[in-house]
Amino acid sequence: MGNIHDIARMAGVSAATVSRVLNNYPYVKEEKRKAVLEAAERLRYVKNINAVHLSLGKTKIIGVILPFVSHPYFGVILSGIASAAEKSDYKLMITQSNYQVSQEIEALDMLKRKQVDGVIIVSRECPVDIVKDYSEYGQIVLCEALADPGLSSVFVDQYKAFQAALSFLKKKGHQKVGYTLLRTEGKSSLARKQAYEEQYGKAKRGWVFNQALTIDDGIRIAGEWAGLSERPEAMVITNDFVAAGFLLQCRRLGFSVPEDAALIGFDNHPIAGALGITTIELPLHLLGETAFQQVISPNNSHEEVPFRLIERDSV
Amino acid sequence: MGNIHDIARMAGVSAATVSRVLNNYPYVKEEKRKAVLEAAERLRYVKNINAVHLSLGKTKIIGVILPFVSHPYFGVILSGIASAAEKSDYKLMITQSNYQVSQEIEALDMLKRKQVDGVIIVSRECPVDIVKDYSEYGQIVLCEALADPGLSSVFVDQYKAFQAALSFLKKKGHQKVGYTLLRTEGKSSLARKQAYEEQYGKAKRGWVFNQALTIDDGIRIAGEWAGLSERPEAMVITNDFVAAGFLLQCRRLGFSVPEDAALIGFDNHPIAGALGITTIELPLHLLGETAFQQVISPNNSHEEVPFRLIERDSV
DNA sequence: GTAAAGGATGAAACGCGTTTCAGAACAAGT
DNA sequence: ACTTGTTCTGAAACGCGTTTCATCCTTTAC
Incomplete structure (x- = not known):
């Protein structure tokens, strides 16, 4: 050759x-x-592209860190990143972290080694301070609300979105409201908790459900919900998949939605449409595209993307 | 530094x-x-990892080509590839092809340029002959039935799996059976068609539905199905998401499953469990892991992974 | 006719880690 | 004392494309 x-x-x-x-x-x-x-x-x-990379000192590759590639929430964001990357002629290096800090760090190390020009962290476990230490090696974009001037971010305001969901439930007359979280710690969970407490005061014991990510989590949580001595009559649920699992399991257990349990999900995934789930639409594809634009930009920025309530039949 | x-x-x-x-x-x-x-x-x-790559002539990076990252079918396979890659200390470069041949070729070119050591093609549009031309530059694994000794493959036998679904329907007394496909062309669609014709003869006009990948496709197809003058009373459906859309839209249109339409899906995604959809379980995660093992192996091989019928309430 | 302004081109340095090869240093065996 | 076998080490070559700098050749300008 x-x-x-x-x-x-x-x-x-x-x-x-x-x-x-x-x-x-x-x-x-x-x-x-x-x-x-x-x-x-x-x-x-x-x-030999490696010679080019060595010579230029950059690679036109962006690293993407996300916990699970098989979950639609992350999948759609990744898809947005991928379409933007393709248009700008960049390649993507992905790391499925499982929320393991060691995995996340290893992915960030690619920045040091000049293997990637920038990194998009879709969701993380690793403390921000550690992430910041890597910003001297290249652009880093986080998909979460963040004020840090040394990093970029793109996000939906979790506080406002959760608040919108709660207000909607209140408007519909619901007083006994529970909610689900993906992880107890984490900024977005905190924002939700805060929004909740401002609206309804401290949540009743057992009305906040953890580890809510998949359909199966929704099924499990519906069971827990059904077993409660005093049940919330409305639920704000992490995402539409969890909501779908919850809804279907409710029905299976003989409850009806929205009579026994009103539900509101997030994302507006097609599954919500199919099941008539009221949801807060999040522009995840756009969020991914935006993250990509930020990571190839030399300047840091913080961009908020809008959400929108879509009313269907589950409230 | x-x-x-x-x-x-x-x-x-x-x-x-x-x-x-x-x-x-x-x-x-x-x-x-x-x-x-x-x-x-x-x-x-x-x-500087680029110097290492240049010097060694290899990168410990595997390219992955798949049409859509946001669809769970591909997402789960990717997830399997990713976990295996992590264990073997490889990185993944992904290309979302949208089934565009140009995209696929560009990803294969990374093999030539020594940017990746091997490529896994999860699903493709590009002719095999073109793919084969790249095999001199590194290992290539296709996730589909393939006898070619110059490439590796890992697959579920689509013919047998489809046949199993059809036999099951027949056993349950269904004579009027339709089915859905993702794309009309393509080997796996051909295998399905063949299995169908052996069991039921040439399919009636309108009983084969195309472009079936997502929940929304299922919804659309249910509408088409409902509009048929003579409706099949059972459907073998590409995957559980399409089946879910179909089932939910059927109900919405006033039909009941399995009475008016018996359904059998593929994958055994949690959504099938939640909706009680009878399905053919495909070990997609395992398939991804296997593909990865093959791509880092110096020898070509062809491995079949098993499927399993899971009986629920939709037939 | 001559100077100034481009246009065109190659040698060499640069980015940087790996590996071979020849040889040095030292321990063990006779 | 001398051979044999290990253990260590460094110079140099290798993988390979990009870019700067100096230089030579043409035009255009006055």
Whole structure:
């Protein structure tokens, strides 16, 4: 296959000229340009991208850290990142972290090693301070509300979104409201808790459910809900998948939605449409695209993306 | 930050020795080893991975081509690939192809450029012959039935699985059966068609539905189904999401499952459990893990993974 | 006709870690 | 004392594309 010097020899020019031709620089005589192109063709030349990366000191690769690739929530964000990346001719290196800090750190280390030009952290376990230490090596974008001037972020205001859901329930006359969280710690859970307490005061024991991510979690939580001596009559649920599981299990247990339990989910995934679940639509694809634009931008920024309540039949 | 030569100078040894220490080679005097480690520490040295890649001629990166990252079917396979990759200390470069041949080719080109050591094609549009041309540059694994000795493959036997679904329906007394496909062309669609015709003869006009991938497709197809003058009373459906959409839309239109339409899906995604959909379980996570093992193996192989019928309430 | 302004081109340095090869240093065996 | 076998080490080559700098060749301008 050969390298750039073989082409140079064959075309009777220098390696510098070959490089110029291959990268479409001006100032190369037409005949030499042709000779180079022909030699490249004949040698079936292919650039060794690693040499390019080494030489340029950058790679046009962005690292993406996310806990689970198989969950639609993260999948849709990733999909948004991927479409934007494709348009800008970047490649994506993904790390499925399972919320393991060690995994997250290893992915961030790729920034140090110059393996990636920037990193998008879709969701994390690792403390922000540690993340910040890596910002000197390249752009880092977090998909969460963040004021830090040293990092970029793109987010839905969890507080406002949760508040909107609660207000909607209140408007519909619900006084006994519970909710679910993905993880107890974490900023967004805190924001939800705060929004809740402002509206309804401290939540009753057993009205806040944890580990809510998948359909199966929804099923499990519906069981827990049904077993409560005093049940909330409305639930604000992490995402539409959990809501779907909850709704279906409720029905199976002989309850009806929204009579026994009013539900409001998040995301507006097609499953919510199919099941008539009222939900707060989050523009996850857009969020991914925005994150990508930020990660290739030299400047830090913090962008909020909007949400929208979609009324269906579960409230 | 400095490079290996700076360390060498600071530690009073040669770059070769530094490299030996950093890569844990034997035959380095303990005192020199220490001096190197200390210098590396003091300089906050970090390897430039691009130089390593250039030097070694390989990267421990595997490319993954898949049409949509946000669909659970592909997401689960990707997740399987990702967990296996992590265990073997490989990184993943993903390309969301949208079934665009140009995208697929571009991803394969990474193999030529030595950007990745191997490629896993989860699903493709591009002709196999073109794919084969790239096999000289590294391992390629396809997730589909394939006999080609120049490539590896891992697959569920679509023919047998579809046949199992059809036999089950027949056993339950269904004579009027329709089915859905993702794409009309493609080997797996052909296998399905063949299995169908052997069991039921040529399908009635309108009983084969295309473009079935998502919940929304299921909803759409249920509408088409309902509008048929002669309706099949049982459907074999591409995957559980489509089946879910179909089932929910059927109910909404006033039909009942399985009385008016018996359904059998594929994958055994939690959504099937939640909705009581009878399905053919496909070990997609395992399939991904297997694909990864194959792509890092120097030998080609063809591995079949098993499926299993899970009986629930939709038939 | 000559100076100034481009246009065109190659040598060499740069980015940086790995590995081979030749040789030095030292322990063990006779 | 001398051979043999290990253990260590460093110089140099290798993988390979990009870019700067100096230089030579043409035009255009006056």
